Amino acid sequence: NAGVMQNPRHLVRRRGQEARLRCSPMKGHSHVYWYRQLPEEGLKFMVYLQKENIIDESGMPKERFSAEFPKEGPSILRIQQVVRGDSAAYFCASSPETWSEQFFGPGTRLTVL
Amino acid sequence: SQQGEEDPQALSIQEGENATMNCSYKTSINNLQWYRQNSGRGLVHLILIRSNEREKHSGRLRVTLDTSKKSSSLLITASRAADTASYFCATDAGSNTGKLIFGQGTTLQVKP
DSSP states (O other), X not given: OOOOEEEOSEEEEOTTOOXXXXXXXXTTOOEEEEEEEOTTXXXXXXXXXXXXXXXXXXXXXXXXXXXXXXXXXXXXXXXXXXXXXXXXXXXXXXXXXXXSOOEEOOOEEEEEO | OOSSEEEOSEXXXXXXXXXXXXXXXSSOOSEXXXXXXXXXXXXXXXXXXXXXXXEEEETTEEEEEETTTTEEEEEEOSOOGGGOEEEEEEEOTTOSSOOOEEOOOEXXXXXX
């Protein structure tokens, strides 16, 4: 049973470009959470999705960031017109239901030059 | 300030000793989870303890929860060099979406 998959593991973008981060949850999990971790800090919640629905996006920056979890395929976190401050590790987690264990992927480390 | 705050921020012990890390939080919770993160890697889930539970064990790990004090502790017994990592507690802060609020973590170094 494969764990949570994220790709790419490392992503380098220049300022102004777009970054697309993908997350495939564990088999049987329909709940996906995205978190961001800045260097030497804990993780910060960004968005919570179920299939085709955004449930809670209270941690998402109001501009440039969007997320989706289509009926088919992985969840996507999209960052438009990246800036240096977007450089961070982005983690996806999945769970089978709302208040159960969240299992994390290996993360995508985004570097904005 | 953080919903979850770990204490101490850093801990250095010898192999074989026990390591205790504490976590305090501010609001009511449904559950509290502990995670381990090795440098530059993803998070590994250790234990979930629900608000109506007081103690849980998993191998060399023991987690306690005191909801009256809004605190939890993680005890690692007979530590090994491989336990060297950062440890985070995370609560759902009573949310109805299950989103986790993480503390800053405790960095544990176990010397061989």
